[in-house]
Amino acid sequence: MREPTVSGRFYPDDPTELEETIRQCYGHRLGVGDHHHPAQGRLAGMIVPHAGYIFSGPVASWGYRRLAEERPQPKRLLMLGPKHTPYGALAALSDEDAWLTPLGSLETDEPLRAALEETGCFARDDAAHELEHSIEVQIPFVQHGMKKQLPKIVPLALAFAEFEQCARWGAAIAGVLARPEFADTVCVVSSDFSHDTPRNEAYRLDGEALEVIGKLDARAFHEMVVREDRSICGVIPITVFLHALASRKVRATRLAYATSMDVMNHPRGVGYAAVIFEEAV
Numbered sequence: 434m435r436e437p438t439v440s441g442r443f444y445p446d447d448p449t450e451l452e453e454t455i456r457q458c459y460g461h462r463l464g465v466g467d468h469h470h471p472a473q474g475r476l477a478g479m480i481v482p483h484a485g486y487i488f489s490g491p492v493a494s495w496g497y498r499r500l501a502e503e504r505p506q507p508k509r510l511l512m513l514g515p516k517h518t519p520y521g522a523l524a525a526l527s528d529e530d531a532w533l534t535p536l537g538s539l540e541t542d543e544p545l546r547a548a549l550e551e552t553g554c555f556a557r558d559d560a561a562h563e564l565e566h567s568i569e570v571q572i573p574f575v576q577h578g579m580k581k582q583l584p585k586i587v588p589l590a591l592a593f594a595e596f597e598q599c600a601r602w603g604a605a606i607a608g609v610l611a612r613p614e615f616a617d618t619v620c621v622v623s624s625d626f627s628h629d630t631p632r633n634e635a636y637r638l639d640g641e642a643l644e645v646i647g648k649l650d651a652r653a654f655h656e657m658v659v660r661e662d663r664s665i666c667g668v669i670p671i672t673v674f675l676h677a678l679a680s681r682k683v684r685a686t687r688l689a690y691a692t693s694m695d696v697m698n699h700p701r702g703v704g705y706a707a708v709i710f711e712e713a714v
Contacts, residue, residue: 434538435529435559435588439566443485444573448535455577458490463691465491465498470688474711476503477683478620478674480646480667481574482705483514483567488693489625493574495688495707500619501578507619509542509585510575511549511606513670514567514623516592521561524602526550527588528557532569536576542585545615549587552605561590567623567667575621584619591669596655599669603651603676610677622674624667626704632694638663639690639704646708647685651675674710682713 440446445454458464481496482489500507516525526546531538549555562568568588576583591602610618626642627635642665645654651672658668665671686709693702 435527435532435562437534438564438569440535443566443570446535451535451573452577454486455490455574458486459494461491463491463695464494469502470499470686470709472502472711473684473686474713476500476619477678477681477710477712478622479710480622480624480671480706480708481571482625483570483623484625484693484703484705488696488703489705492689492691492705492707496709497574497578499688499709503619505617506579506582507584507617509545509587509615509618510621511545511618512568512571512586512588512621512623513674514565514588514590515667515670516561516565516590517567517666518564520564521590522556522558523592523594524555525558525561525590526555527562528559532572532586532588534572534576536573539572539575539583540585542587545609545618546587548609548612548615549589549606552609554602554605555589562588565590571621571623591673594669596652596672599651599655599672600676603673606673607677607680620674622667622670624665624671626665626706628664628666628703629701630664630704631701632692635692635702635704639706643687643690643706643708646671646675647687649675649678649683649685651679678710683710685710
């Protein structure tokens with residue numbers, strides 16, 4: 434069992450308070466509220482933020498509303514997150530049987546994890562996940578929105594890599610997800626956008642990055658972030674995911690964007706986006 438690391442800091446550690454906090458994220462003026470995005474195809478994946486819920490939770494609610502409304506409900510989620518720590522393998526699959534939060538636990542999908550490991554691109558290594566928050570903060574949102582039919586998960590933490598390595602990881606994921614038994618897998622890609630940036634600059638910089646993401650251009654996105662030293666912490670998970678979509682007819686839709694400065698008045702902050710990727714069927 435992978436025990437929570439940031440419970441009580443990024444989100445409440447009391448179950449009742451946590452459920453109420455997530456409901457408040459949905460009802461926040463920046464949250465999804467009563468909005469329902471009409472499905473344009475099968476949900477292949479989404480990008481959602483991973484900061485403290487008070488800041489990024491309202492934007493995250495847009496992605497999780499769409500996930501909750503996917504029919505049929507996916508049985509498994511491949512969760513891609515960046516490594517904010519130097520520990521563990523460069524591309525690390527969680528080796529735990531389940532991930533625990535104050536709302537209970539989500540089981541790991543062993544067939545999908547084993548298939549990814551068999552590609553030779555990913556290693557089971559819990560050191561990469563032990564102190565990492567980028568995937569953990571997604572779990573309570575999954576539990577809240579999909580409580581009628583909880584999916585199984587496969588957490589995958591990715592360190593910084595050059596584009597060629599990202600392409601190898603993306604191709605490996607694409608090959609596994611192309612198998613019929615994993616066809617309903619939805620990828621949850623965890624990333625914040627601009628960090629320590631004035632609000633207007635964050636909107637400009639992140640708008641440019643989101644435009645490239647919308648074109649599904651993995652190489653152009655990776656090159657933009659690396660060349661211009663942009664502070665998008667999930668650059669690698671996003672790049673890998675976009676490359677994994679290369680052979681699929683997918684449409685990207687930006688559901689929401691806001692910054693921590695839209696929540697609390699301060700001069701510099703962080704940008705958050707919710708983007709969904711739907712596949713024509």
